[in-house]
Amino acid sequence: MVRRQYLASAAGDLEALRATLAPDVEWTEMAGFPLAGTYRTPGGVTSHVMEELAKEWDDWAAHDDTYVVDGENVVVLARYTAVNKATGKPLVVRVAHHFVRGGLIVRFEQFVDTALVREAMSA
Numbered sequence: 001m002v003r004r005q006y007l008a009s010a011a012g013d014l015e016a017l018r019a020t021l022a023p024d025v026e027w028t029e030m031a032g033f034p035l036a037g038t039y040r041t042p043g044g045v046t047s048h049v050m051e052e053l054a055k056e057w058d059d060w061a062a063h064d065d066t067y068v069v070d071g072e073n074v075v076v077l078a079r080y081t082a083v084n085k086a087t088g089k090p091l092v093v094r095v096a097h098h099f100v101r102g103g104l105i106v107r108f109e110q111f112v113d114t115a116l117v118r119e120a121m122s123a
Contacts, residue, residue, distance in 0.1 A: 002074045002099050006064040014050060018042035022104040032114035034121065056121070057082035062095070074099040080112065084120045091120040 001020055008016035021027075021042040028038045029049060034056070039048045053060045060082040068075040076097045083090050093116040100107040 001101055001103070001105060002067070002076065003064065005099075005105060006062060006076075006078075009050065010061055014046045017050065018046055020105050021045060022102060022106040025104075025106055025108070027108045028110065030110045030112055030114060033110065033112060033117060053082075056085055057091070058085055059083055062097075072101045074101060080117075082120075087121060087123055089120040091117060093117060 005017055005020040008014075008020065019042075023041065025042060025045060026038055026040055027045040027049065029035045035049055035052055037048075039045045061080070063079045063081065064076050065079065066077040068077075076099070078095050078097060080091060080093050080095055093113050096111040098107075098109040098111070099105050
């Protein structure tokens with residue numbers, strides 16, 4: 001399920017991405033990240049996170065490198081790559097994503113070096 005979420009995201013297929021999320025999903029973007037906060041519902045996640053990222057960044061991608069699975073908990077060590085539309089600066093930053101599965105993704109928490117993201121957004 002988590003891998004399908006990354007594949008849907010990479011393809012820009014928001015409908016397929018929403019299909020991986022539980023109706024009561026809690027999706028948390030880290031404090032300090034431009035989209036910081038907790039979003040609920042599959043539609044809320046895609047409209048407040050994925051669609052907003054597309055407004056600010058070209059070629060935003062989350063590259064899932066390593067999976068660590070413990071029961072329903074999945075930690076993915078990954079990378080974000082993108083180019084900020086306003087500054088033209090590239091972004092390459094390591095991230096960790098924590099997912100909790102329950103058939104579908106019921107919870108997500110992002111861990112990222114927000115200073116590197118902000119640097120790419122600064123002129």
